[in-house]
Every structure is written in structure tokens, then in C-alpha cells.
Amino acid sequence: MKRILSVTAAALVFAGASMAVAELAEDYVFVEPTAQDHPLDEIISGYQFRIESTRETQDDDFENPGMLLLDQAMDTWSEVDGAAGKSCADCHGDDPLDAMKGVGSTYPKFTEEGDHRAFRNIENQINHCRTERMQADAWKYDKNDMLGMTVLVRNADRGEPVDVAVDGDAAPYFEQGKELYYTRMGQLDMSCAHCHEENYGNYIRADHLSQGQVNGFPTYRFKWQGVGSLHRRFSGCIKNIRGIPFKKGEDEFLALELYTSWRGQGLPVETPAVRN
Ligand code: HEC
Ligand code: HEC
DSSP, rough: OOOOOHHHHHHHSSTOOOOSSOOTTOOOOOOOOOTTTOSSSSSGGGGSSOOOHHHHHHOOOTTTTTTHHHHHHHTTTTOOTTTTTHHHHHHHHHHHHHTTTTTTGGOOOOOOSOOEEEEEEEHHHHHIIIIIIIIOOHHHTHHHHHHHHHHHHHTTTTTTBBBOSSGGGHHHHHHHHHHHHHHOOOTTTTTTHHTTSSTTTSSSEEEEOOOOOOOTTSEEETTTTTOHHHHHHHHHHHHHHOOOOOOTTTHEEEEHHHHHHHTTTTTOOOEEEOOO
């Protein structure tokens, strides 16, 4: 992989930071990539880069603040909403964690019904069911209803390996996502790869840089004092390099979501993960 580190950007961003590779726990877990052309030798969850107390908070369902939204979504699941007089449960069954098994680890992907064929992430699929099938209002991105239901869908696959399809119709999204990943952006003129491929393991200011894996989203962050979507995290990273983020839920971020999911192919779904 070509080094894309720009000297000015690096000087700005990594200023004063120790470039020594910080130690991961001795027994850190990783997944070996199966794809021939995978850019990483080891696929490592962001979990491994966080301090022990953060990991413990994630591991304990009673401590993990993300679980509160999951509980709320479990209730919402059977609440009737919209002009069609339906709840999620009416069509998908009473046990959401059972109904949604095998779903969360495979998104984003193409879904279809009649002529409604589109490339969707979980958020967009939920809104598709709400607007088309329930005649209910769309939920807003990054509001609690949407976050909670997305956490629920992903959590039903917690522990399952991320398994997205990048061939066939999804291939153009994969290519677009890959291109975005390696494109320099913002006033600092940096790409995702600059930090998450070339420099993971290093410190950037006080933050131990990970591979920017997406297997824990939506994620609870102490900084946010709440749960946030993957597209919110993408936006934050782009703003940090003083760029202008794409719109949540739209094509560029869907493409980036597919591509980053593929970079983490095989990692267990951790939703709701806990990060600093
Ligand atoms: C200037 C360095 C930098 C750049 C460039 C950058 N990020 Fe990040 N990113 C961070 C830091 C710091 C964190 C928090 C610590 C960590 O998990 O690496 C982070 C976290 C993340 C996470 C959360 C990981 C987890 O385990 O929860 C994702 C996903 C992510 N970045 C994706 C991206 C994408 C996609 C891009 C390109 C659009 C990008 N980042 C560009 C610095 C960067
Ligand atoms: C009127 C019936 C109906 C209602 C109500 C409904 N859905 Fe759906 N939903 C479907 C159908 C049909 C599909 C496509 C077939 C399938 O995958 O089950 C679907 C697909 C999905 C999928 C993708 C499943 C997959 O395998 O990829 C998710 C996620 C989903 N719905 C979530 C919800 C949620 C959350 C609600 C409530 C907010 C809801 N749905 C309400 C009918 C409905």
C-alpha cells in the first residue's frame, strides 16, 4: 500500500504525539482476512484499542448504557404507529431478537419488494418499512427511536461475523466506498486510510488509533453521552480533518459503510459497543 502521509498534515495532526506503537493486550483478538486483496494483515476490532474499564462497560449488559435504547426499542417493536394501523410485530412476529436474526450482520445491501429495490443500510430499511408498509412518519437519523431500533436489529446478530456482499449489484457501491476511503479530504488533506490503515496503533493526541472498524455501531460514546450512528462517526472524522461531511443515510456514506464493513469482514458484531 502506498504511503499517503502528507508531511504538513502529519505535522499538524500528530504534533507532540508519541508515534510509538502502543501495546495492545498480549492476548488481543484478531481475524485473518479471507479476501486476497485485503489491505490489512490482521482485522482488529476497535474494542481491542480501548482501555480496560471501557471494555468492561461494554461487556456488562447492566453497565452498558447502550442497552437502555435496546430496551426501549423492544417496547416500540409492538406499538402500533401510522395510518396502516400496524406495528413491527404484526408483520415480523413478537420476538424481535429472533425475527431479526441473520439480518444485522449483512447490511448494507440491496433489498427489494415489487419495484421498491434499493441499496439500504439498516436505518433506511427501517424507514422503508415505516413509510411504505406502516404509513408512518420516517424516523430521523440519530434520534433515539431510530438509534434504538437499529441497535436492536444489529444486537440480534451480536457475536455473529460481519458478512456483507460486495459483488454483483453492490460492486459499484464497494468501488465508490473504496475510492472515498483513500481520497484526501478537508483542509488537513488526509484520507481515512492515513489514520486507520497507516497509523493504527499510534496515538493521535490522547486517542489510541484503531482501524476504524464499524462492527460495534450504533455505539455508545462517553464523549457523546449517548448512542450515535455510524454515519455520525464518519461525519465526526471528516470534520476533524476540517472537511465537509456527506449527508447521513445517503449514497456516499452508504458506500463508505459497505466498504468499511468489508474491511471488517469476519469481526463479530458488538452492537451496542462502548467507546470513549
Ligand atoms: C486524523 C485521523 C483520522 C482520520 C483521517 C479519520 N479518522 Fe476515524 N477516527 C479517528 C480517531 C482518533 C478515532 C477514535 C479512536 C479510534 O477508534 O481510532 C476514530 C474513530 C473512527 C471510527 C470508530 C471506530 C470504533 O471502533 O468505534 C470509525 C468507524 C472511523 N473512525 C471511520 C473513519 C472513516 C471512514 C474515515 C474517513 C472518512 C476516518 N475515520 C478518518 C481519527 C481519524
Ligand atoms: C406491513 C408489514 C410490515 C411492517 C409493519 C414492518 N415490516 Fe419490516 N419488512 C416487511 C417485509 C415484507 C420485509 C421484506 C421481507 C423480509 O425481509 O422479511 C421487511 C423487511 C424488514 C427488514 C429487513 C430484513 C432482512 O432480512 O433484510 C427489517 C430490518 C425490518 N423489516 C424492520 C422493521 C421494523 C423495525 C418495523 C417496525 C418499525 C417493520 N419492519 C415493520 C414488512 C413489514
